Amino acid sequence: DAGVTQSPTHLIKTRGQQVTLRCSPKSGHDTVSWYQQALGQGPQFIFQYYEEEERQRGNFPDRFSGHQFPNYSSELNVNALLLGDSALYLCASSLRHQGNQPQHFGDGTRLSIL
Amino acid sequence: AQSVTQLDSQVPVFEEAPVELRCNYSSSVSVYLFWYVQYPNQGLQLLLKYLSGSTLVKGINGFEAEFNKSQTSFHLRKPSVHISDTAEYFCAVRETGNQFYFGTGTSLTVIP
Numbered sequence: 001d002a003g004v005t006q007s008p009t010h011l012i013k014t015r016g017q018q019v020t021l022r023c024s025p026k027s028g029h030d031t032v033s034w035y036q037q038a039l040g041q042g043p044q045f046i047f048q049y050y051e052e053e054e055r056q057r058g059n060f061p062d063r064f065s066g067h068q069f070p071n072y073s074s075e076l077n078v079n080a081l082l083l084g085d086s087a088l089y090l091c092a093s094s095l096r097h098q099g100n101q102p103q104h105f106g107d108g109t110r111l112s113i114l
Numbered sequence: 115a116q117s118v119t120q121l122d123s124q125v126p127v128f129e130e131a132p133v134e135l136r137c138n139y140s141s142s143v144s145v146y147l148f149w150y151v152q153y154p155n156q157g158l159q160l161l162l163k164y165l166s167g168s169t170l171v172k173g174i175n176g177f178e179a180e181f182n183k184s185q186t187s188f189h190l191r192k193p194s195v196h197i198s199d200t201a202e203y204f205c206a207v208r209e210t211g212n213q214f215y216f217g218t219g220t221s222l223t224v225i226p
Contacts, residue, residue: 042216105157
């Protein structure tokens with residue numbers, strides 16, 4: 001039973017560039033959430049996708065956007081990268097109608113902005 | 115919005131000693147509570163969860179946590195730690211929606 005998988009594991013970009021991160025949820029899960037974890041901090045909620053629509057959003061600018069595909073996989077896009085976007089980006093999946101169950105996390109994508 | 119406070123950013127403890135990692139949350143409405151562990155360069159792994167029922171919940175690797183509604187706390191404990199427990203620990207709260215709120219983490223260092 002495959003868990004949550006994220007790609008790539010590491011990425012280096014420069015300021016102003018755009019990046020796309022990818023996530024495949026745990027088998028059987030239909031909801032994907034994205035988090036940003038800066039060094040020494042806890043994960044901060046970016047947004048959540050269910051049925052190919054953004055359902056909830058945290059306090060992140062419009063430069064952060066996403067998409068969910070019919071197979072439940074998801075992408076996180078960040079435009080006009082800033083130095084402060086350097087972080088570990090975590091994807092988590094869950095089953096929406098089991099609201100009391102935990103999210104399952106991938107190992108993350110480490111994004112470094114030069 | 116929910117606020118999760120982990121009172122200790124770093125906790126050093128000797129091997130085989132007991133440890134408690136503290137977590138307080140802000141909301142008094144019905145919540146689900148979780149503890150996750152993060153090893154270097156990895157994602158978050160679920161240690162344990164409180165959904166309802168008994169206020170003392172047991173998790174993996176000998177960890178347990180106690181839910182205290184009146185104090186809005188969910189402290190994590192282990193009676194005897196091992197070197198392998200050295201990691202970052204995160205408390206998380208989920209309200210009736212699907213959004214999780216995380217604390218800033220506690221770095222547990224087990225000293226041989």
